[in-house]
Structure formats: C-alpha cells, structure tokens
Amino acid sequence: MTPTPAVRVEHLAVDLPHLRNRFHDPTRALEDADLHAPEGMITALVGSNGAGKTTLLRALVGAVRPVAGTIEVLGSTVGPAELPAPPGVALVPDEPLLPGEWHARDVVALHRRLGDDFDGQAFLEMLGSNGIRPKAMIRSLSAGRATIFSLAHALATGPRLLLLDEPLARLDPLARATLIDLLRDLLAEDPSRSIVLSTHDLEGMDRFADHLMVLHAGRTVLEGAVDELLEEHVVATSPMASEAPPGTRPLGASGAAELLMRSEDAVGLPSRTALRTPDLGELVRLTLAARTTTGAVR
Numbered sequence: 001m002t003p004t005p006a007v008r009v010e011h012l013a014v015d016l017p018h019l020r021n022r023f024h025d026p027t028r029a030l031e032d033a034d035l036h037a038p039e040g041m042i043t044a045l046v047g048s049n050g051a052g053k054t055t056l057l058r059a060l061v062g063a064v065r066p067v068a069g070t071i072e073v074l075g076s077t078v079g080p081a082e083l084p085a086p087p088g089v090a091l092v093p094d095e096p097l098l099p100g101e102w103h104a105r106d107v108v109a110l111h112r113r114l115g116d117d118f119d120g121q122a123f124l125e126m127l128g129s130n131g132i133r134p135k136a137m138i139r140s141l142s143a144g145r146a147t148i149f150s151l152a153h154a155l156a157t158g159p160r161l162l163l164l165d166e167p168l169a170r171l172d173p174l175a176r177a178t179l180i181d182l183l184r185d186l187l188a189e190d191p192s193r194s195i196v197l198s199t200h201d202l203e204g205m206d207r208f209a210d211h212l213m214v215l216h217a218g219r220t221v222l223e224g225a226v227d228e229l230l231e232e233h234v235v236a237t238s239p240m241a242s243e244a245p246p247g248t249r250p251l252g253a254s255g256a257a258e259l260l261m262r263s264e265d266a267v268g269l270p271s272r273t274a275l276r277t278p279d280l281g282e283l284v285r286l287t288l289a290a291r292t293t294t295g296a297v298r
Contacts (some may be wrong), residue, residue: 001176002044002120002257004039004082005036005037005039005072005249006037006038006039006073006160006161006163006194006196007035007036007037007040007043007060007071007073007076007196008035008036008037008070008071008072008100009033009034009035009036009056009059009060009069009070009071009072010034010069010263011032011033011034011070012030012033012034012059012066012068012069012070012071013028013030013031013033013042013066013067013068014028014029014030014031014052014055014056014059014064014066014067014278015027015028015029015067016029016055016064017029018274025285027217028066028218029052029055030052030055030059030066030218030219031217031218031219032069032218032219032220033052033056033069033215033218033219033224034220034248035056035213035220035223035254036049036223037192037194037195037196037211037213038210038211038225039188039192040191040192040193040194041187041194041195041210041211042183042184042194042195042196042197042208042209042210042211043179043194043195043196043197043209043211043212043213044197044198044199044205044208044209044211044212044213045057045181045196045197045198045199045213045215046198046199046200046205046212046213046214046215046284047215047216047225047288048216048288048292049216051215051216051217051242052217053165053166053198053213054094054131054198056168056198056215057092057163057198058165059071059072059093059195060073060081060085060091061077061078061085061089061163062078062085065079066079067122067138068265068276072087073086073089073154073161074086074088074089074160074161077221077278078179086126088158088160088161089159089161089163090155090161090162091154091161091164091165092147092151092153092154092158092162092164092167093144093162093165094162094164094165094166094167094169095146096138096146096149096211098138098153099138100137100138100139101138101139102137102138103133103134103135103136103137103138104123104127104132104133104134104135104136104149105124105134105135107153108120108123108124110179110273111156113197115158115244116157117158118156118157119156119157119158120156121154121157122155122156123153123156124145124156126148126151126152126156127148127149127152130145130148131145131223132145132148132149132154135199136282137271140176141166143175143277143284144170144171144172144175144178144179145172146170147167147170147171147175147179148179148182151155151164151167151179151182152274155186157189157253159193160192160193160194161193161194161195162186162193162194162195162196163195163196163197164195164196165197165198166197166198166199166200167199167200168180168197168199169181169199169200169201176201176204177204177207178202179204182199182205182207183195183197183208184208202280202281202284202285205281205283205284206226206279206280206281209226209280210225210226211224211225212224212225212226212229212280212283214226214284214287214288216288216291217291218281221238221287221288222283222284222287226248228278229283230277230278230280230283231263231277232263233261233262233263233277233278234261234262234266234275234277234278235258235259235260235261235275235276235278235281235282235286236259236260236261236266236269236273236274236275237256237257237258237273237274237275237276238256238258238269238270238272238273238274238291239256240255241273247274258286259286259290260278260282260283260286260287260290264295269273
C-alpha cells in the first residue's frame with residue numbers, strides 16, 4: 001500500500017521578485033517540482049545551491065505563492081493568500097527569526113499574550129535537557145543550541161508536519177548526530193508526525209532519510225523512497241571511457257568513467273563494465289553531476 005502523503009506537490013512553479021530592483025523580471029525559482037512526502041517518515045530535500053529547496057519549504061507554508069502547480073499539505077490545499085498552511089505545520093528556518101536578545105522566557109511570555117496553543121512547559125523542558133538555560137539570550141547560543149532552540153519552539157506548537165531548512169548546516173559532527181537521533185525519536189514517539197528537511201549532508205543522509213527529493217535548477221530530477229531508489233539504480237564503471245554510455249563521468253586520468261543508470265538499462269553493456277549498487281550520497285552526487293554535465297532534466 002502506498003503511504004499517505006503528508007505533502008503532495010505537483011508541477012509547482014514559483015517566481016521570486018528581484019532582490020534589488022522591483023522593475024526587473026522575477027526569477028523562476030521552481031519550474032516543475034514534484035514531491036510526495038509520506039506520512040510518518042523523514043523526507044530529505046537535496047540539491048545544489050540555488051536549486052529551490054528553501055523556496056519549496058516556504059511554498060509549503062504559504063509564504064510564497066505559486067504561479068503554477070498544486071500544493072497539498074496534510075490533505076489541505078495551500079497556495080493563494082486565502083489558503084495558508086493548515087494548523088499542525090511548523091517551519092524551522094536555517095537561523096532563528098526571533099530577536100537575538102530574547103531568551104526562552106520571552107518566547108513563553110509572547111505565546112501567553114497571543115493565547116495560542118503553545119506548550120511552554122514542554123518548550124522549557126526540551127531546552128533544559130539540552131543544556132540551554134531559560135534566560136540565555138538567543139545570540140549567545142552556539143549554532144547547535146540555536147538550532148535546538150528553534151526546533152523546541154516549533155515542537156511546542158504540536159506540529160504534525162515539521163519542516164526544517166538546513167538544520168544540519170552549521171552543526172559540528174557530534175551536534176549533527178544528536179539532532180538526527182532527536183528527529184528519529186520524534187517519529188518513534190508519534191508515527192503520525194512527518195518531517196521534511198533540506199540538507200547538504202550527503203554523507204550522513206542514510207542515517208535519517210526514508211524518502212528523497214533531488215532538485216536541480218528548480219526541477220525535480222529524482223524522487224522516491226530511498227530503499228526503492230537504491231534498488232533501481234546501479235553505478236556502471238567502464239575501464240575505457242570510449243566504451244562507456246553517453247553521459248559518463250571521467251575518473252581522473254585513468255581513462256575510466258562511471259555513470260549512474262537504472263538497473264534495467266544496464267543490460268547489454270560491454271562485459272568489462274563493472275556494476276555496483278550506489279550508496280545514498282553517491283546516488284545524489286551522480287544524479288546532480290549528470291544534470292550539471294548534460295543539462296538534462298526530468
């Protein structure tokens with residue numbers, strides 16, 4: 001049975017205004033993006049800088065309006081101004097948006113005045129368990145603790161869908177491992193919760209990603225369940241680049257070349273071609289390398 005999608009994005013196109021001159025034509029940030037993020041899983045969004053990952057996350061919460069395509073989040077349509085993200089969705093940006101001189105008790109006081117559904121006690125407890133004092137100013141926190149602060153803030157709203165923009169980017173290896181373990185624990189505690197995060201951490205991605213979306217130049221070039229994608233692809237390595245299929249990547253000065261390809265397409269390759277299953281980081285790297293070299297998109 002196909003898992004229920006927490007996020008369904010189809011043929012999404014988004015234009016962003018020029019940052020410095022409003023009279024310039026807008027930039028097409030997403031061109032043909034598709035994503036079906038399953039419920040109860042961690043979906044990783046990966047791609048080169050400028051591929052559109054942050055724009056996609058912002059579109060999921062209604063912060064940017066699409067010019068084409070559809071977005072469904074937790075079963076509700078998102079897009080026009082009158083259709084914001086439904087309750088139960090929380091976005092954690094790559095850096096805290098709150099004033100740097102604020103501390104945890106300021107945040108609790110803010111939500112108390114707003115009268116919204118915010119669990120201040122759970123917020124403070126999560127900070128305390130990670131060594132963050134209630135009166136520590138946000139600007140005094142390390143990168144790892146600032147990320148935990150933002151995550152605790154989001155979780156205190158009780159989200160069913162958690163969106164994280166590059167949460168691992170500024171973390172050292174230990175803090176990165178701690179955060180990955182925390183995200184896995186969140187799903188174990190509540191199987192109905194879903195997580196979508198953008199990341200450049202290809203080496204550690206196999207520790208947390210269940211589902212994968214690869215963006216290149218605003219388009220989805222690869223998407224699906226991680227286990228299925230790894231089963232469907234092989235890396236073909238030819239000792240002679242002249243014998244390799246079109247689109248291969250040279251391997252230094254050795255004369256050899258390699259290519260990521262679907263398993264069924266590997267039938268009939270020259271006998272000297274070696275085939276192996278890629279790891280997840282390699283799957284992403286070779287997918288992006290092929291698009292960068294050939295300009296091909298799905």
